[in-house]
Every structure is written in C-alpha cells, then in structure tokens.
Amino acid sequence: MFEPIVQHTPMKRVAEDILHAPFLSKDFCQTLFDFAKSFEGWESNRQDTHYSTHDCHLKKHAPVFYDIISDALEEVIFPKAASWWEINAFEVSDMFIVKYSEETQKSLAYHHDESYISASIKINDDYKGGVLNFPHKKYDNSNLSVGDIILWPSQITHLHGSSKVEGEKYSLTIWTQQCTK
Secondary structure, three states, X not given: OOOOEOXXXXXXXXXXXXXEEEOEOHHHHHHHHHHHHHOOOOEEOOOOOOOOOEEEEHHHHOHHHHHHXXXXXXXXXXXXXXXXXXXXXXXXXEEEEEEEOOOOOOOEEEEOOOOOEEEEEEOOOOOEEOOEEEHHHOEEOOOOOXXXXXXXXXXXXXXXXXXXXXOOEEXXXXXXXXXXX
C-alpha cells in the first residue's frame, strides 16, 4: 500500500492570505482520479447555491477517502494554517470532488464560498484551461502540481472561479468550519 500523504509538508504563502503545501501523493491522487472516472452518482446543485457544481460528496460516496484526507488535514495541514493566520482550530465541514467537462460543468463563475477556510487540490492535470483564479489576489493555481493543496479564507475576501476546461478536470474541494469540539 502506498502512503496517501506527503510527509513533512512545508507550507508557504503564495499570495495574499493564500497558503500552499504539497499534500496528497501522486499515487493517492491517481486512486482518487480512478474512483472519480468510474463514479456514476454525480450530483448538481447539491449545495443549493447560485454557483452549482457537478460533484461527488466524499463522506457519502467514498467515506474511506473522506476519513484518510480529513484525518491528515486536521493533523498536518490545518494546525499549520491556523498558526499562520493566528486563528483558533478549524475542521472539515464538507469535502467533494468537482468534475469539469464538456458534458457536465465547463467552468465555475466567480464566487465566495460558504466556508470558514476553503481548500483545493488538483487530482489530475491532463486537461487544458480549468484554472482556479483569484482575480483580486492576482493568483491562480496553474503552476501547482497534482496533490498540492491551497487554502484561503473564503467568505469575503477571496473571490475565485475556474476558467473553461478542455478535457476532464477533477479537483478536490474542502470546506471548513470553526471547531465545535
């Protein structure tokens, strides 16, 4: 069995209040990609928002993946981000794979998330376009590798969207809330 998480994950600031770190291993991303390609229960507008996505909710449809990723986020990534921003602990509230393709969702309009801190991870990179862009922060994820994570405070200051994709793009989105424990 391969290691799903890249060990000794350094975190750095890549734009105003956007943090980056290597996170998921390429092998684990390939396993997520294979799962996503074979998944047949995609949902649209599950979150009942004006910026609907074509997604697969991991806690519901792939709880093993959800548990592995949540545990690693809450043990490795979130404490570093909380320390960086000098905020209290936070935890996963939702985790979903978003599928972009000609047949489903080609892009995502600019929006703010309904999340305390949001995160995004590229699962594959064999597509064109599909760039996650933060126009006010002058940053996009085009140079990130598969498995890398970016995190940002999401409700007010970090407007973002994804450009039109050619091919199929799969990305993992994580939403959080302040810890309730």
